Amino acid sequence: xxxxxxxxxxxxxxxxxxxxxxxxFGQTIGRRFFSDTPRVRQVTHWYQRYxxxxxxxxxxxxxxxxxxxxxxAMREPLWRFLLVVTFAKTLRYVIVAVTTLGLAxx
Numbered sequence: 001x002x003x004x005x006x007x008x009x010x011x012x013x014x015x016x017x018x019x020x021x022x023x024x025f026g027q028t029i030g031r032r033f034f035s036d037t038p039r040v041r042q043v044t045h046w047y048q049r050y051x052x053x054x055x056x057x058x059x060x061x062x063x064x065x066x067x068x069x070x071x072x073a074m075r076e077p078l079w080r081f082l083l084v085v086t087f088a089k090t091l092r093y094v095i096v097a098v099t100t101l102g103l104a105x106x
Contacts (some may be wrong), residue, residue, distance in 0.1 A: 004097050008090040015058055015068040015085045022072025043067045047074055055084040059092040 043066040046054045055071060058064040071081055 004090065004093045007093045008086065011059075011089045011093075012082070012086050015064070015089070016078075016082070018065055018068035019072035019076070019078065019081055022069040023075070024072075026069065026073025044070050044074075047071065052076055052080055052084060055081065056088050058085045059088045 043054075043063060046057075047067065047070045052071070054067060055076070058067050060067075068081075068085065
């Protein structure tokens with residue numbers, strides 16, 4: 001269980017870094033470097049359409065990082081961001097751990 005805790009904490013901390021970058025630099029650096037990529041445009045569209053609920057997808061590889069960046073740029077409150085992202089990322093690692101232990105037992 002400690003591996004799940006450590007992995008969840010580290011992954012959530014990385015998402016917070018993305019949120020901070022989006023929050024404080026999204027209007028300047030983000031527009032110049034990221035606004036033309038199709039992935040960020042798609043994630044921004046999702047976030048504008050569905051709001052904070054899209055943060056449940058923060059665990060998804062490739063999509064999760066731009067999603068957490070967009071959450072910061074769109075001024076998502078940190079408390080809700082932490083709550084949803086921690087839940088999503090921890091659930092992913094719990095599922096990976098249970099699946100791995102189940103496969104190892106067979």
